[in-house]
Amino acid sequence: MTLIEAYVDGSWMDGRVGWATVILKGGKLYGEFAGALDDDEVQGTRQVAGELKAVEQTLFWCVEQDIKEITIYYDYAGVREWVTGAWKAKLPLTQKYRDYVRSLGVKIHWVKVKSHSGVKYNEMADKLAKKVISD
Numbered sequence: 001m002t003l004i005e006a007y008v009d010g011s012w013m014d015g016r017v018g019w020a021t022v023i024l025k026g027g028k029l030y031g032e033f034a035g036a037l038d039d040d041e042v043q044g045t046r047q048v049a050g051e052l053k054a055v056e057q058t059l060f061w062c063v064e065q066d067i068k069e070i071t072i073y074y075d076y077a078g079v080r081e082w083v084t085g086a087w088k089a090k091l092p093l094t095q096k097y098r099d100y101v102r103s104l105g106v107k108i109h110w111v112k113v114k115s116h117s118g119v120k121y122n123e124m125a126d127k128l129a130k131k132v133i134s135d
Contacts, residue, residue: 007121010050011129019050020128034128051076069107075115
């Protein structure tokens with residue numbers, strides 16, 4: 001397990017897409033951030049775009065903080081599968097995501113969690129992603 005961990009999630013509600021990440025440092029809550037996406041960023045993918053944006057923003061934060069390694073907990077398989085090549089990135093959105101994540105040089109330990117299963121920080125990320133689009 002790495003010192004820095006992140007739980008990422010995306011949400012779709014009434015045509016709006018949100019994303020969120022919850023950062024842990026040494027197992028303790030360190031920070032959280034969330035946002036909403038414009039329609040052109042979503043490209044018809046609903047919450048998938050939010051899931052991807054959460055990972056991108058988390059890794060952008062890592063680069064800014066000079067963090068070289070992170071464990072990312074996710075509930076949508078594509079966030080890992082497109083980066084590793086297990087799934088073919090067919091859409092421009094997934095191709096851009098794959099290329100961006102691969103270009104950063106941050107070592108990622110991927111951990112799949114089941115969505116809506118009571119995993120504390122995954123639930124927190126889900127609520128944050130929903131909150132930014134429910135106003």
